[in-house]
Every structure is written in C-alpha cells, then in structure tokens.
Amino acid sequence: MDQETLRGIVYNLRHHRTEFHDIEVKAANNDNPNELWKTFSAFANYSKPGIIICGLDEDSGFKAVDIYNPSKLQEHIISVTSLMEPSLCPDITVMDFEGKTLVIIEIDPIPLEMRPCFYKPRVCMMAHTFVFQLVNVR
Secondary structure (H helix, E strand, O other), rough: HHHHHHHHHHHHHHHHHHEOOOEEEEEEOOOOOOOOHHHHHHOOOOOOOEEEEOOOEHOOOOOOOOOOHHHHHHHHHHHHHHHOOOOOOOEEEEEEOOOEEEEEEEEEEOOOOHHOOEEOOOOOOOHHHHHHHHHHHH
C-alpha cells in the first residue's frame, strides 16, 4: 500500500464515520488486537481483499495513535495467520502517517475450493504430558 491509497482510505473512514465490509481498523495502542483471527477468517472467505489498519482508533474518529510495538505486532500477525487453516500469507506494510506508525495488513481471499478458512490453534502438549505422567504413576 502506498501513502496516497492510505490517505484516501482514511479520508473515507473519517468522512463516513464507519468501517467498511473490506476495511477494518484496530487501535493496537496497548497490546496486540484481540481476536484478529476473526477478521482474517472473514477477509479470507470474502470475494475481494480486505485491509486491516492497525494504529487508527475508531472511537476517536479514526485518529492515528501510537502502536505499542510495531515489531511485536508483526510477529503476532504472522503467528496468527500461520494458525489459520489454510494458513494465510498477509501483505504487511509499516508506514508513517500523521506522525504515527501504522501497520497495514492486506488479506487476499482464498480460492473457493479451499474455503472455509478458519482458526485452528495448536493443542498444548503439556496437558498430554501431565496425563501421561499420571497414568505411569499408577
């Protein structure tokens, strides 16, 4: 994404005072956005690409805000998209906008024959180890 495209999107968000079916914003100023997987799944299952702009606060009229840690946010994005089934390969852009750093995530739709795309978290192996140890104790 380039600056001109971003400016146009932000202008439309502010003008209409709402997100759109293919554009979502997340403030991400305190921590990683919650439940990104829901948005990733929705955009991957949609008919056209979706854009998530982290660093805009919808409650403040889509004002640009400081992201708590752009590097950790990018790592989180990659981690979550790798847990999607099928896994996703988002296009991530870090960009300065109005004196703040934004992280922009673009999600392409997956082919119809691969749908639905859903979140598939990995099972924690500690639970299995604990059960195994209890069985061996007897």
